[in-house]
Amino acid sequence: MNIREDFLRPRTERENAVRRTTILEAAEALLLESHNQRFSISNVAKRVGVSQSTIFLHFRNREELLTSLYTRVGQNFFTTFLSRLHEGISDEAFCEAFIDTALEFPGFRIMRPMIMRVVEESLNQDYINEAIKEIFRYRTSTADQVEELLHLKPGQGRRLMKALVNLMCGSIQADIKRLLAMDDGQSEEVTSAIRSFDFRASFLDGAHLLMTGIRNI
Amino acid sequence: MAIREDFRRARSESEKEARRNEILDAAEALLLESGNERFAIAALADNVGVSKSTIFLYFANKEELLLALYERAFIRTFTQLGERLEPGMSGRAFCEAFIDSLVDHPAMLILRAYLAQTIERNVALESLVSTKTRLFEHGSAISEKLERVMELEPGWGVRMLMALVNLTSGAVQADSLPYIDADMLPEELADFMHTASFRNIVLSGAELIFRGATGRPFD
Known part of the structure; x- marks a missing residue:
């Protein structure tokens, strides 16, 4: 799995907000593809191209x-x-x-x-x-x-x-x-x-x- | 696991029917406890006290069993509603x-959500057609009784019932009140959550449907 460089170090509030949105967009795409609710954080992470722990920086x-x-x-x-x-x-x-x-x-x-x-x-x-x-x-x-x-x-x-x-x-x-x-x-x-x-x-x-x-x- | 002797050999049709019903009773209890996603034949067999293969003597697979349970809950719901119809009753x-009638048979609404997605894709076409035909006939009979008792034009009973079932199925998804601690919320939100209780939400929309279908006042 490639880890996206641009995701590694969020600096400003604005950057953080952009990353949150990117994650939510990926999660929404997964939801619409599978039409089911059981998608996991690891699927979202793969889709965005980051590690699970990066997702957890933005969502507890x-x-x-x-x-x-x-x-x-x-x-x-x-x-x-x-x-x-x-x-x-x-x-x-x-x-x-x-x-x-x-x-x-x-x-x-x-x-x-x-x-x-x-x-x-x-x-x-x-x-x-x-x-x-x-x-x-x-x-x-x-x-x-x-x-x-x-x-x-x-x-x-x-x-x-x-x-x-x-x-x-x-x-x-x-x-x-x-x-x-x-x-x-x-x-x-x-x-x-x-x-x-x-x-x-x-x-x-x-x-x-x-x-x-x-x-x- | 103890295997129940009395389940071993169902002999007559009426014995089979009684066992089928006993399995459905246990399935209904399990469904209400665990929800349809976590519903498993193994747990059901445990609860009834028989092996999985005994369950499969009565139902080809999990979806056939859930379809049979849906049918039973549907028929019981609308039979009960039919019995409660009285000439001159108010819309309310x-x-x-x-x-x-719906609250007394919660399996119907729980399974309805699951029906189009999963159940219908996993049962034999013949059993789906025969189940739907029976449901359609039962629903039509209740609709006709409704039209007679409430003095509606032909066709308006079924329209009103369909709209009410759709409204209620949507409202049950958002029945949030049991989970939210109203004390934790600011006052205006607590009010909002209260009016969002299942019965209030359904009644509020049902009044509009009733008035729209009959042109009469609600009370």
Whole structure:
């Protein structure tokens, strides 16, 4: 294994921040490749081209790395989603922007089921509290902007966003009847195209009920 | 390990059925204890008091067993919900009954997350098709009862139930309250975590789905 010279001696805060980001980018790439949560610090280290102990200079343990990564993928998802909204957007276009962003930025929904176990394993660590504060900050700020753009009643933006996140994460697990036929000798690509299409349709159907409901409140 | 004599030779169909159910009971207990990633047939066999090969007489592999457990939990959940439906019940009472039925059978939501990723790729197509057909029929029957009892247009019961199941499956992932010590958090965050409890989160979204599907008030 080649050890990267440029990683050996971080000097300034800024350099440190850049290295942290490089590590998080590598961890995110691993996550998206394997779609599973069991990636290890040693895999991340190999990917970056540094030793495990260098990773531990920037993150105290695997839990801190995962928590930071979750904060990052969540922020990317919500920031991109917000950037696609505009004054006067229809409820339908709003829901489509949400699900399309979720499909393009899968890191958030892949990590969400695993993060509570990480929290459980890191009880009362200060980085957990910091992460919760950070997540709270960008989630509420997104929800408040949604409330304004859609002209919802006070408090309904946060309510709607929570429900949409839950609906989205639950829809991806949806039972897909048509997939049964696809499993028979179809390519992986076709299967996954069908799967993502159905995930989207299933989400949009529920989101339509949510939007109708919030307009009736 | 003691091998149980009474498990050795299941003779009649009803004996086999009883043993199959006993294995599923133990599997459910183990699943709730260990989660699906750490679920192992060896530990299950130990808990039942039989050998692994006895388990494999009843289920071809771990995924077939988990699929059977999912089916049982699904049917029990929706049977219970069907029994709790009453003419004239409020939207809130319906949503509470829905949440109670899911909470009473946690294996369904735990396995649902695992189904599309792993289980469906590791079971024989025939058992997947027959399981899904039975689930579909059972779900349709409950949806129709829901439409009758709540006086909904045809098709709206199933839409509402699908949306509620999706919402609940998403909410269960983020059920953080048991792990967070609210005293450690600043006040505004403690409030945030409280409203993030599983039941509150589901009810808040379920009210929107109910109103969206029926156009009626929640209470």
